[in-house]
Amino acid sequence: MEKENQGFLEFAYQLYKTMKTNEINLVYEGEVTQEITKTFTSLTEKSLSKSAESNTVQKKVFNVMVECLQNISKHADSLNDEDEERRGIVMVSKGEDSYNIITGNVIKNEKVPELKKSLELINSLDKEGLSTLFKQQIKETTISDKGGAGLGLIDIAKKTGSKLTYQFKELNENVSFFILTSTIKRN
Amino acid sequence: MNNINIKGTDDTPSVILDKDKGLFEISGRSLPEDVNMFYEQILDWIDEYAKSPNDRTEFNFKLEYFNTASSKVILDILLKFEEIVENGKEVVIKWHYHEDEEDMLEAGEEYADIVEIPFDYVVYNQ
Known part of the structure; x- marks a missing residue:
């Protein structure tokens, strides 16, 4: 038991x-609901407003976080079919030149x-192309039962101006x- | 017709719709998880208004943030006003944006590309 406790302490310290080292401001693993989304975005908003970050960057970080979290709360699947919870992992890190919002589900x-096809299409487009795609999609889409409009990833790409970095690991x-990973440049 | 006067919250906007006074405004934040539930009464009100609209409608959007699901509903609202324009009434969209927020200006410009309604862009800075 003693040894196990030591192990946890060491783990907590290593995690810290x-x-x-990676300037990670927030890590969460668990169910992602609207309440969680509201809590995290307002926490991030408060910590950003105390920082010297420009308004433009603050709003982009907020916007992208909302879309990422709502994507999980609407689309995440679970490891087994009995489990209805929509879980995910969320991390926000602040680097020298950018903020990274990393989500996994x-x-x-x-x-x-x-x-994959959507992500590849989005990453192949420039600013103008994304705007055209957005306008086309917003006209054609209907709000799904889950309340999504299928526009989140396009919006993230538009607002960040960076390519979306992604990976699929087969479990x-x-x-x-x-x-x-969504990257928001700081200047 | 009845007015709509909804006070905003952390994730839903303030909405004022008053035909007699000619006040039409959506402001604040719009990121509800269930947009349909929030906007249903607003869309219904606009349908009712469209039956006998004022000669001139000035609709103010003064949003700080909105999620993509809300962006679809905003388009639905604009399309309803486009019909009012097609029926010979005047409609102007006043699209407010913060001077630091080019994304909000661009969002307005994208709507203006999609619907046939004149847009006025109003910049604010506090």
Whole structure:
């Protein structure tokens, strides 16, 4: 028992060090709901407003966080079918030149090809192309039962002006883990 | 017709719709998870208004943030006013944006590309 406790303490300290070294301001793993979204975005908003960050960057970080979190709360799948919770991992890190918002969630393998296709299309477009795609999609889309408009990723790409970085890690024959990094330049 | 006067919250906007006084405004934040639930009564009100609209409607959007689901509903609102324009009444959209927020200006410009309604862009800085 003593040894196990020591192990946890060491783990907590290593985690703390890793977070400090990588300037990670926020880490969360768990269910992502509207309440969680509101709490995190307002925490981030408060800490940003105390910083010297420009208004433009603050608003972009806020906006991108909302879209990332609402994407999880609407689209995340779970490891097994009985589990209805929409869980994910959320990290916000502040680097020298940029903020990174990293999210990860489980997704059914059958949904991967389509999501990949959307991400590739979005990353192939410049600012004007994204605006055209957005206008086309917003006209055609309807609000889904889950309340999504299918516009989140396009919006993130538009607002950040950076390519979306992503990865799919296959966990088993049914599901994969989807990691998305959105980068907001600080100047 | 009845007025709508909704006070804003952390994730829903303030809404004032008053036909007699000619006040039409959505302001604040709009990032509800369930946009349909929040906007249903507003869309219904506009449908009712469209049956006998004022000769001139000035609709103010003064939003600080909105999520993409709200952006779809905003388009639905604008499309309803486009119909009012097609029926021969005057409509002007006053699109307010903070001077630091080019994204908000661009969002207005994108709507103006989609709907046939004149947009006035109003910059504010406090």
